[in-house]
Amino acid sequence: MNRIDIKVSFKCNNHCKFCVQGDKRDFCPDKSDQEIKEILKKSRKAFGEVVFTGGELTLRPNxxxxxxxxxxxGYKVQLQTNGRMFVYKDFCRDIIKAGADMFAVSIHGHNARLHDYLTGARGSFQQSSAGIKNILSLGKMVVTNTVINQKNYRFLPEIADFLIDLGVPQYQFAYPHILGNALKNISFIVPRKKEIMPYVKKGLKIGIARGRIVRTEAIPYCLLGKYRDCIAEQHIPETKVFDVKINEDFSRWRKEEGKLKGPNCKKCRYFKCCEGPWREYPEIFGWNEFKPIK
Ligand code: SF4
Structure with missing residues (x-):
């Protein structure tokens, strides 16, 4: 099912050290309710699902x-959130009653020390993990997203165990897009791909063994070994994004402009289906880690 993605607010109560939105919260005004309703009305014929995202969508008054x-x-409604507001069970009930079908929650550590450091918001771990529990207790689907970085990659197996114990049925490890805060903090936030992979694989293995759906984002086939089926890009529907500007076909943009393949990639058996890494990665670190699979 094709979907639209609407950034409903650039404000956020977290300050993630790898946030791709960077300082948009300081410079970009939010769309009005009327503008969002117009987008929803005009898009309905061609799209069956809407993802509300941000910034943090729960900071939007209405x-x-x-x-x-x-x-x-008639949309299927997904909410992409840092999960903090869902610590309030009445808010959870109200938004589910209003029609939210599915929740994608960001969680970047297995304890408060790590998660709160990465989000720059004390108390965010307690709120987000309690929020996940509340949503699950009301019978709704939660998938989580963990941005891999220099501070958390060694703990990906522990994060996997933590999420499973919390009851999360699906989790994803995403390599950061080196823009916004990730670019600003590159020296202490962005890890090399070859260093993270043993931990990524261990974190995936734990979820598979315990019956969870596990995914990775922005990690090409050549790095994943037997975990190639976990690549999220194989499952993401075509999406039109309403950011500051409109991106008519985000999937096509991602493949043709956002990501890049290297000089040796043509020799690789995954050349056609692989999107390659976000282009900023090889532009900064080169192509040495990407070895074609014959
Ligand atoms: S096409 Fe390139 S980036 Fe993709 S899996 Fe093959 S070698 Fe790796």
Whole structure:
């Protein structure tokens, strides 16, 4: 099912050290309710799903009204959130009642020390993990996203165990896109891919063994070994994104402009289906880690 992705607020109560949105919160005004409703109405014929995202969508005063409006038009509604507001069970109930079907929650550590350091927000770990529990207790699907970075990659297996114990049915490890805060903090936040891979694989193995769906993002086939089926890009539907500007076909943009393949990639058996890494990675670190699979 094709979907639209609407950045409903650039504000955020976290300050993630790898946030790709960077300082948009300081410079980019949020769309009005009316603008969002117009997008929803105009897009409904061609799209069946809407993802509300940000920034942090729960900071938007009328988010429950917007979810209800989207549901009324017949959309399947996904919310991409840092999960903190869901610590309040009444808020959870209200937004689910309004029509939220599925929740994608960011979680970057297995304890408060790590997660709160990465989000720059004390208390965020306690709120986000309690939020996940609340959503799950109300019978809704939660998938989590963990951005891999220099501070957490050695703990990916522990993060996997933590998420499974929390009851999360699907989790994803995403390599950071080196833009925004990730670019600003590159020296202490962005790890080399070859260093993270043993930990990524261990974290995936734990989830598979315990019956979870596990995914990776922005990690090409040649680095994943037997975990190639976990590549999330194989499963992401075509998406039109309403950011500051409109991206008509994000999947095509990702393949043709956002990501890049290297000088040896043509020799690789995955050349056609592989998207390659985000282009910033080889532009900064080179192509040595990407070895074609014959
Ligand atoms: S096409 Fe290039 S980046 Fe993709 S798996 Fe093959 S060698 Fe790796």
């Amino acid at each position: 988010i429950i009204g917007l979810v209800s409006f989207a549901k009324g038009l």
